[in-house]
Amino acid sequence: xxxxxxxxxxxxxxxxxxxxxxxxxxxxxxxxxxxxxxxxxxxxxxxxxxxxxxxxxxxxxxxxxxxxxxxxxxxxxxxxxxxxxxxxxxxxxxxxxxxxxxxxxxxxxxxxxxxxxxxxxxxxxxxxxxxxxxxxxxxxxxxxxxxxxxxxxxxxxxxxxxxxxxxxxxxxxxxxxxxxxxxxxxxxxxxxxxxxxxxxxxxxxxxxxxxxxxxxxxxxxxxxxxxxxxxxxxxxxxxxxxxxxxxxxxxxxxxxxxxxxxxxxxxxxxxxxxxxxxxxxxxxxxxxxxxxxxxxxxxxxxxxxxxxxxxxxxxxxxxxxxxxxxxxxxxxxxxxxxxxxxxxxxxxxxxxxxxxxxxxxxxxxxxxxxxxxxxxxxxxxxxxxxxxxxxxxxxxxxxxxxxxxxxxxxxxxxxxxxxxxxxxxxxxxxxxxxxxxxxxxxxxxxxxxxxxxxxxxxxxxxxxxxxxxxxxxxxxxxxxxxxxxxxxxxxxxxxxxx
Amino acid sequence: xxxxxxxxxxxxxxxxxxxxxxxxxxxxxxxxxxxxxxxxxxxxxxxxxxxxxxxxxxxxxxxxxxxxxxxxxxxxxxxxxxxxxxxxxxxxxxxxxxxxxxxxxxxxxxxxxxxxxxxxxxxxxxxxxxxxxxxxxxxxxxxxxxxxxxxxxxxxxxxxxxxxxxxx
Numbered sequence: 208x209x210x211x212x213x214x215x216x217x218x219x220x221x222x223x224x225x226x227x228x229x230x231x232x233x234x235x236x237x238x239x240x241x242x243x244x245x246x247x248x249x250x251x252x253x254x255x256x257x258x259x260x261x262x263x264x265x266x267x268x269x270x271x272x273x274x275x276x277x278x279x280x281x282x283x284x285x286x287x288x289x290x291x292x293x294x295x296x297x298x299x300x301x302x303x304x305x306x307x308x309x310x311x312x313x314x315x316x317x318x319x320x321x322x323x324x325x326x327x328x329x330x331x332x333x334x335x336x337x338x339x340x341x342x343x344x345x346x347x348x349x350x351x352x353x354x355x356x357x358x359x360x361x362x363x364x365x366x367x368x369x370x371x372x373x374x375x376x377x378x379x380x381x382x383x384x385x386x387x388x389x390x391x392x393x394x395x396x397x398x399x400x401x402x403x404x405x406x407x408x409x410x411x412x413x414x415x416x417x418x419x420x421x422x423x424x425x426x427x428x429x430x431x432x433x434x435x436x437x438x439x440x441x442x443x444x445x446x447x448x449x450x451x452x453x454x455x456x457x458x459x460x461x462x463x464x465x466x467x468x469x470x471x472x473x474x475x476x477x478x479x480x481x482x483x484x485x486x487x488x489x490x491x492x493x494x495x496x497x498x499x500x501x502x503x504x505x506x507x508x509x510x511x512x513x514x515x516x517x518x519x520x521x522x523x524x525x526x527x528x529x530x531x532x533x534x535x536x537x538x539x540x541x542x543x544x545x546x547x548x549x550x551x552x553x554x555x556x557x558x559x560x561x562x563x564x565x566x567x568x569x570x571x572x573x574x575x576x577x578x579x580x581x582x583x584x585x586x587x588x589x590x591x592x593x594x595x596x597x598x599x600x601x602x603x604x605x606x607x608x609x610x611x612x613x614x615x616x617x618x619x620x621x622x623x624x625x626x627x628x629x630x631x632x633x634x635x636x637x638x639x640x641x642x643x644x645x646x647x648x649x650x651x652x653x654x655x656x657x658x659x660x661x662x663x664x665x666x667x668x669x670x671x672x673x674x675x676x677x678x679x680x681x682x683x684x685x686x687x688x689x690x691x692x693x694x695x696x697x698x699x700x701x702x703x704x705x
Numbered sequence: 706x707x708x709x710x711x712x713x714x715x716x717x718x719x720x721x722x723x724x725x726x727x728x729x730x731x732x733x734x735x736x737x738x739x740x741x742x743x744x745x746x747x748x749x750x751x752x753x754x755x756x757x758x759x760x761x762x763x764x765x766x767x768x769x770x771x772x773x774x775x776x777x778x779x780x781x782x783x784x785x786x787x788x789x790x791x792x793x794x795x796x797x798x799x800x801x802x803x804x805x806x807x808x809x810x811x812x813x814x815x816x817x818x819x820x821x822x823x824x825x826x827x828x829x830x831x832x833x834x835x836x837x838x839x840x841x842x843x844x845x846x847x848x849x850x851x852x853x854x855x856x857x858x859x860x861x862x863x864x865x866x867x868x869x870x871x872x873x
Contacts, residue, residue, distance in 0.1 A: 440833060555835040558804055563747035563761055580746075586804050586831050617772055619747055619761040625775030656776040661712070662732070664771035664778040667751050667760045669708050669719045670728055670741045671769050672782060 208523050209233050209284040212310070213277040214252065216288030217267060218577045219594060220499070221248035224286045227515040236280045238273055240266035242585050247577050254280055261587045267291045270298035274305050284308040284522065290589070293498040294321055310522040312421075312497050316472040320495040330492045333468045338483070338491040340406030347387075350405070354383050357407050363387055365394035366402035373397055376408055409485050411643035413452050414438065416481040416496075417465035418506045420514065421474040422521040428531045429462040430506045430514070436642040437631070439554045444624070444647075445631065446502040447541045448509050451602055451640030457488045466531075468495065476518045477503065486643070501544070501594065504575060508540035508598040539605040540598045543613065543628045545576075547590040550627040550654040556590040559583075562620035567612035571598040571605075584621060592623065602640065606632055626660070627653055710769070710780040714840065717780075796867025798840045802856040806830030810852050813863065817845045825863050828856070843867040 211234040214224045221237060225248065228235045237252035242261035249255040256276045259266035266272075270292050277285055285302050287293035287309070296317040302309040311317070320326045330337060339357045344366055354361060354377075363386060365373025373394030375386040387403070395401040414435045421427040434450030435443040449458070465480035477499045484490040503514045512529065521527060547561075548554045561582040566574040576593030584590060597612055599605030610632035616625055630653045631637055636646070647653070708719045720731040730737045740752045741760070751758040761772040769780045809827040813819060824836040825845075847864040850856060 553835050554833075555803060556831045556833060558831075562763055565748065565761075586806070588831075590831060613775060614759075616775070617748070617759070617761045619763060619770060619772045619777070622777045623775070626777075627775070629775040656778075660773050660776050661778060662735075663751070663753060663758055664760070664773045664776075665710055665712070665717050665719075665732065665780065666730055666737055666739050666753065667741060667749065667758075667762055667771050667773070668710050668769045668778070668780040669717075669721060669730060669732075670739060670751075671762055671764050671771075672708055672710065673706065673721050673723065673728070674741075675764055 208525075209308070209519065211236060211253075211280065211282045212284040212286055212519070213238065213273065213280065213282040213307075214248065214286050214288065215267070215273050215292055216286075216290070217243050217246065217248055217588065218591070219575045220288040220290075220501070222251060222577060223515055223575055224288060225251050227513065227519060230513075231516060231519060233519070236276070236282055238267070238276055240587070242587055246582075247579060256280070261585065263291065263587065270295065270301055274301055274307065277302075277307050278305060282307060284310050284519070286310040286519070287498065289498050289501055294496070296321065308522055310519055311476045312472070312474050312478065316474055317497045319472050320478075320497050323494070326495060327492075329471050330468060333464070333471050335464050335468050335480075335492045336490065338407055338409065341404045343404060344402040345405050350387055351383065353405060354380070357405055360408040360410065362406050362408040363390040363403050364406065365390065365398060365400070366404055367398035367400040368394065373403065409483055409491070411486050411645065412436075413450070413484045413486070413643055414443070414481065414493075415450055415453060415461070415484045415490060416479045416500075417461050418477065418479055418500070418503065418514070419465050419469045419474065420477050420517060420521070420527065421469055422527045423475055423524055424526050425470070425473065426527050426530075427466045427469045427474060428527055428529065428534065429466050430510050430512060430534060431536055432458060432461060433500075433502055433505055434642065435502060436644050437637075437646050438644050439550075439647050443502065443544065444546075445541065445543050445628070446505055447539065447602070447605070448505040449536055449539065452484070452486070452488070452642065454488060457490070461490060468492075476522060477514050501591075502542050504573060504594065504596045505540035505542045508573070508596060509536050509538055510534050511537065538598055538600050539602045540596060541605045541609045542594050542596045543609065544591050544624075545593040545595055545616065545618070545628070546624050547584040547592055547621050548624055549622045550624050551656065554624070556586070557584070557622040558586050558590070559621035561592065561618050563617065564619070565615070565617040566593070567595065567615035569612070569615075571608050572612045573597070578618070592618065603638075606638060626656055630657075709783050711783040712778060712780050716783060796841055796843060798843070798865040799861060800825060800837050800839075800863045800865075802828060802858055802860045802862055803835075803837070804830045805858050806856060808850045808852055808854040808856060808862070809834055811848060811850065811863070812836075813845045813848070815845050815848055819843060819845060819865055825865070826850075828862075837862070839865045841865055841867050 213236040214221045225235045235252040237249045237255040238258045239249050240261050258272050292298040296314040299309040300314040360378045363375040373390050375390040377386045391401040415432050418430040433448040435446040437445035479496040479500045481493040482490040547557045564578045573596040578592050597608040599608045613629045710717045722729040728739045742750045747761045749760045751760045767782045771778045807829045809829045813825050819839045821842050823839050826837050843865040846866045849861045
């Protein structure tokens with residue numbers, strides 16, 4: 208087992224890895240940029256080293272410097288977390304060259320799965336379903352037969368395209384030839400190139416992903432699916448496991464396929480195979496993420512497996528501590544990403560200082576957070592503040608628990624998406640599990656702050672204004688006087704009589 | 706006592722009677738009985754007509770920031786001048802950079818007529834693009850940046866003026 212691990216990341220994931228190391232009796236080394244000196248991951252690690260300026264390109268992305276620190280601190284492993292260098296094959300290779308383990312898959316596996324074209328080829332050879340479509344330009348004479356083969360609805364897209372130009376959604380055969388003509392002429396005028404390709408159009412797609420984990424003995428096990436359909440700006444906001452849209456049978460098929468794919472590249476460590484799925488449970492391969500995923504905790508909650516600890520152990524050469532037949536789904540878990548952003552204003556990030564924060568507690572609640580009172584959100588990094596995760600005996604129970612936990616969460620000093628998430632947990636389509644990646648666009652009413660909340664807040668505001676005006680000439684603590692105490696007591700007893 | 710708070714373009718009016726820390730408040734023809742009990746540095750229980758509301762707040766100069774049920778409201782204590790200009794519904798919307806970033810695209814030029822909620826400019830920061838919108842109906846009177854410019858926090862970007870304010 209490792210003696211000392213360098214965590215090449217920041218924020219909550221660095222803390223997550225440090226926690227796993229502590230439980231495994233492994234010493235930890237944090238690295239930090241100038242902007243992150245006063246952050247929790249530095250505070251919680253055994254050692255910490257500055258690696259440069261606040262921009263990721265000046266610090267967290269310079270692999271060479273991070274390896275230097277690891278050598279100086281005598282680390283025998285580097286955990287990359289997610290983002291930054293986690294899917295950088297060259298960095299993984301350089302770690303090994305410097306006799307430090309890269310805690311993750313081989314550089315080869317990262318390279319093969321990281322490339323859109325090679326990963327598609329590998330997926331095809333592993334018989335993983337791909338979105339039906341022509342791989343290249345479609346010729347006029349074959350277009351009709353190709354369209355029939357792909358099936359409707361389908362999308363005609365300009366090969367040189369972008370911005371929706373030369374794109375046509377076609378629902379039935381009788382519209383096809385006319386749409387093809389129009390798409391081609393649009394493509395010709397927009398890009399001076401009338402080449403188009405055809406792809407099946409997935410209506411109301413759901414984002415479903417399978418967690419896999421492999422060891423160095425060739426074992427790969429899947430830990431079921433997560434649904435991550437609630438997205439904004441093509442980024443996930445709410446994830447849950449298991450998916451309310453995946454049947455037991457589909458779950459087994461998807462799991463087997465994901466394991467097969469991972470085995471093709473001798474996958475070691477935690478990875479995720481992402482699929483797009485229609486409402487009839489037809490699913491197609493999107494990509495594989497060769498790292499620990501932001502939303503890994505929900506899988507941990509329903510399987511009882513500590514994915515980060517397991518990653519470290521398999522990287523050190525231990526076999527997986529479980530077999531496929533040992534893993535079971537227990538209950539339901541949901542994660543909400545708490546972000547410094549303004550849902551009412553197109554989810555624009557809201558940098559600033561979280562002056563005061565309070566995170567929820569109680570049964571079934573886990574908060575993987577990097578927040579503290581005075582935490583500064585800068586423009587240098589992702590605006591995610593914390594991941595709030597709950598477990599419940601079933602989906603309904605988990606939703607109610609999440610609503611309760613969100614209600615306890617307080618972040619003062621900058622706008623967050625907490626109010627939006629709060630309203631989402633009471634939305635009837637969400638409760639019914641009717642999810643697709645267009646969910647937020649279809650439920651724009653959730654983005655608006657309720658009038659009632661403004662009213663209640665304004666009353667607290669005016670009392671504060673009054674108290675401040677009142678106490679200006681008087682230095683005494685305005686909150687407590689014997690007179691108020693007596694008045695309050697009598698009002699309480701009055702209330703309790705009714 | 707009469708109090709005013711400003712939020713966005715709206716001016717809120719309150720009539721407050723302090724009865725030993727229990728406040729009778731009238732706002733928008735509605736009456737409330739409220740009490741604000743401090744728990745720790747910024748955390749309060751507000752008991753509003755017998756209902757408990759968990760509130761976090763801070764006051765800094767003229768700004769009062771209130772957190773309730775996941776949403777954050779920033780109220781401004783209006784100055785006398787604010788009040789009179791608000792009464793005239795001042796029709797100028799000066800858009801400035803909400804954070805340091807880059808101008809992706811200026812969507813409107815000086816002289817163009819825009820409606821409330823119409824996009825004026827797209828800026829990029831923290832790897833995300835955002836469209837900044839007009840809060841009023843009016844005409845573009847000033848554009849201070851061009852596509853590709855790097856801007857600092859608070860830098861002026863674009864100004865919309867309501868048509869009638871030009872006449873007055």
